[in-house]
Structures are given as structure tokens and as C-alpha cells.
Amino acid sequence: MSRQKKLLGLFVIVICFSFSFLQGAVNEKILENIFSFTVLGPNKEALAKGTGFLIAKQILATNYHLVSKAVKKVEGLNYKGKKVKFDGIISFDKNLDLALCRVNQKKPGLQLGSFSSLSPGKKVTVVGSNEIGEIIEFNGEVKEIHEINPTLHVAELTISGPLTLSGAPVLSPEGQVVGVLLALEGGRRVALPVDGLTKLSQTNAVKKFKEWQAENYFETLEGALFAGRIYEAVGETGRAQIHLENAVKLNPNDVNLLLQLADIYSEQRNFESAISTYEKALQKQPNRDDIYMKIGNVYLNMMKWNEAINAFQKAFDLNPQNEKVYLYMGQAYEELRQFDKAAEAYSKYVSFDPEDKAEVQKRIGLCKMETKDFEGAAQAFGEALKKFTQDLDLHENYAQALLKAKHYDEAAQKYYELAQLNPKRAEIYYNTVVRMYDEAKMPDKAIEAAQKMVEANPQSDTAHYNLGYLYVRLKRFKDAVEVFKKVIELRPDNDYAYYNLGYCYNQIKNYSEAIKAFQKFVELNPEEANGWFNIGINYMMLKKFDAALEPLKKTVELKPDFSVAWFNLAITYLNLNDRYSAIDILEKLKKLDPSLAQRLRDILSRY
Incomplete structure (x- = not known):
């Protein structure tokens, strides 16, 4: 009696252990329809382990790949650990990896739902066997629906678990079977359509396992x-x-x-x-043009451009209406830097009015830029912009093409538009317009562009500087003076603003102010010979030769080969009645600049 009590106690412990793996979401009516099983070989070795479930009295569904290995026997267990007899296989579908087996269980089976109810994010539960035959519940959701062929789809699940889950029912939140689990090597888990089970005969004669022709x-x-x-x-x-x-x-x-x-x-x-x-x-x-297309694309991946073109050409010969031929040929020609052929191929592709027409128009534009067909490039970029209205790179390419095609006013408008679309680069765009008109010898429009640049960013010393530079180019020195003064106001350390200011004062004969500007320049750039030279020259213009002497001496000290500075230093010495120093300079000029030496000799002859 004592021994019986001990055995009973042990049995209770085992059952509690089996239930301890469950999360409580699956009721007993479901559990009693689910079984673990082991497929045995001729020496009773385990060939496969998996899960099955009842869909009707004595009818168990599972994966065919599990039971197909059976040689003599399949041993089953219910969720309580009791043995279940597997008689044999009733029917199977090798195209779906599904099978029905006869078992000695008279439960009515699980209710079947529809695989079509599954969609990404849908919650599902899988109840199946672990490695030691215990029935365990796993919860997750549908990750993705995959098309295997036009008539077969499977649902990839987020559930993890052992390979022994294969054949387990995939349950909806309502408890209906919507799929049969297939556990793949590598950890992926998919639900096969439960609908495939309804197509299997439940009335065929049972093929006993001992009579079964086993196969992998x-x-x-x-x-x-x-x-x-x-x-x-x-x-x-x-x-x-x-x-x-x-x-x-x-x-x-x-x-x-x-x-x-x-x-x-x-x-x-x-x-x-x-x-x-x-x-x-x-x-x-x-005669399959699509196969030649595949070969061509592989050659593209291999960067074997000529081989790719040959394959695409064969595809074209078989089917001239296959528009993708032109697209891929264009890519290959572009990689070969045969941009004229690439543009031609892309253009033929675009003639079919494909969905990615605008994207390919961009490629056409870039190819035509390479061939210097700027008119064609501008046209292609313009077409692409009808779709990609916010593509800043495309706007820039279009503006550049217009500029290169000498459509200056259109280019300017596009750059002004870009300045609105991309304010961070506005100064660059305005400056491009200024430079464009300047190089095109259209000074009035260059100044207009520079003024727009100033209006757009009145605190930019660069914008003001460029405007001042243009005024200098047009000899509008008084206007330039005011602009360079503004530059200095905005940026007091802008050394060349002082230099240009000094130059402008010199040109309007305001030598005193010129000297002040150049003195500020050399404060910022004490080693710059030109600054010292201009101080000396402007003192000379004021006939202040004593003041001019030191700046000119500093100039030739910094730049000993500055022949013009030596010449003016000699003139300064002469005006200070120092003929001997001027004669010394004459000897230097003979080596540096014979023509200036001759001029100085002529002047000395008159003193």
C-alpha cells in the first residue's frame, strides 16, 4: 500500500511538471487533440520527432516529411504523457508537405479556420511538442506572408521553438486552426495553409507503417x-x-x-x-529573351559590361518590345563611359513611357552633360523635374545645364529658385550667377545679381565684397568705395577689403584715404609687399617723398625682385636729392628689368 501511494505521488508530480510549461491561454479541449510523436527506424532508433493534431475522430494531421520516414512504427503521446497508437498513413500531399494518419483517439478534433484570415501582425498561438515530448504553448504573430507560387502562400511567424514543433496546429485567437507549422532549419517557422488538409481524403484505406515504403x-x-x-x-x-x-x-x-x-x-x-x-x-x-536578360543582369553585377551588352542585344533581337533591354544596356554603356550610346539607349527606354521615366530622364541628362550636349541635358533634367520637384541635386544639374547651354537668364532664374529652396546654399547660388554673368561679359546683369545677393543676405561680407569687385571691374570706384566700407563694417579683419578700398581711393585720387586703407591692410598682413608698395606710391602721389621712402624700402626688403618698387624707390631718392642711392638702384635694375633700367638712366641723365 505504501508503494502504491509513492507511485501515485510520482505520477501527480509528472503531470504537474508537464502543465508547468503552459501559459494558460490554451484550454484542455485544445490540448487533448494535440500529440507528440517519434518516428522509429528498424532498430527502434528515432528518425524524426514532431507534433500532430486531430481534425476529426481518429484523423491526425501533421507534416508528411515526418511520417514519410517511418519504417515500422510511430510512437505517440498525448499531453498527459499517455501513449497514443499510430496505425498508419491515410493520405498525403507531397506538394504541401501534409499528411493524415489514423490514430486510436476519438476526440472530435480541432476546429479548422481559414489561412486567408492571417495577415502581418495577426496574433497566433502554436501548441506542440518540445524535444522530450511535452506539449508546450508558444505565442507570437505573423511576420510576413510569402508567395511560393501563384496558388500557394505561407505565413512566416515570429515564434521560436524546437524542430519538434513541426506539424503543430497554428491557432487563431479564437482557437481555430489556421495553419500547420513547418519548423525550418536555421530557426525560421512558417505556417502552411490549413486549407490543404481539407483536400486530403479521410476515407482512404490505412497504409500500415510496417507496410509503408519509407522515404526521405x-x-x-x-x-x-x-x-x-x-x-x-x-x-x-x-x-x-x-x-x-x-x-x-x-x-x-x-x-x-x-x-x-x-x-x-x-x-x-x-x-x-x-x-x-x-x-x-x-x-x-x-528563344527566351527573359533568360538573356537575366544573364545580362548577372554580367552587370560582375561588372563585365561588354558581356552584359551582348546578352541584352540578344534579348533585343528576340523581343524588340522588351523595354527593359534599353534600360540595362544604358547602364552598361554608362559604366563603359560611352555616354552617347547610354543616352540613346535610355531615350529608347523612355519612349515606352515606363513608370520610372523621370528617374531615367535624370540619367539621360547626366550622360548628355558628359557629351557636352547641354541643350539635351537641360531638356532631360527639365522633364525629370516635373516629377522630382523637390530634388535639389536635380535642380542644380538643370541650372548648370542651362548655364553651359548659355541660357543665362533661365539659368539665373533657376539659381534664384534654388536659393529659395535651399537657403543654406543661397550665397553659393547667387555667387554662381554673378560669376556666370561676369564671365559672359554681361556686367550690368552681373551687378544686378550681386545686388540680389546682398538683398538676400545683407549681413554677408562676401556678398558685399563681390558687388564691390564688380564695381571695380566697371571702374565705378565711388560705388565700390561705399561697398568695401560696408564689407569692413561687417568684418573688420577682411584684409583684402582694405586693399581694394585703398585701390579705389587711389583711382579717384583720394591718396590720403588710400594710404589709410593700405596701412590697415599691412597691419593685418605685415609681410605682404604689395601693401607697403601702395603706401609708398600714394605718398609719392602726394609728393611726400620722405614718407614714401620707408614703405618702399620695406617693399624691396620683402620682395627683392620687385623691379617696379626699385624703380619708384630710385625716383623717391632723386626727389630727396640722393642721386647716389638712385645710381645704386640702377645697377640692380640692369639685372632685374633692363627696360626700367634704361628709363631710370634717362631720368638720371637729366639730374
């Missing part, structure tokens, strides 16, 4: 295809490649299968194998 489903053509396509859909291209290679060995004449494998090779960047496999498909169907 994934080594069959159907299994290799199914696994390859599932793995490809969820992004496991390495595993997809392995299964599809097996499928090709089993059916080497299936062109679509060859193409799918070649696509996988291409995704894996195994380009040589991709090309070889595409060519095998072409041997069987040589």
Missing part, C-alpha cells in the same frame, strides 16, 4: 522543390540552393527549376554558376 521526403523531387522554394521565400538562400540543386539532379530538364536555381546562385553572388545554369536553360529553350 526532402530527397524526393517534390520535397526538394518544396523546401527550396520555402527557404528562398524566407530569405535562407543558402539552404534553398542545396535543396534546389537536389531537385535539378532529379529533374534536369525542368527549365523553370533551372531558372530558379540560377536566380539563387545570382542572389548568393555565385555568378559563374548562375551564368552556367542560365545557359543550360537556354539550351532547352533558346
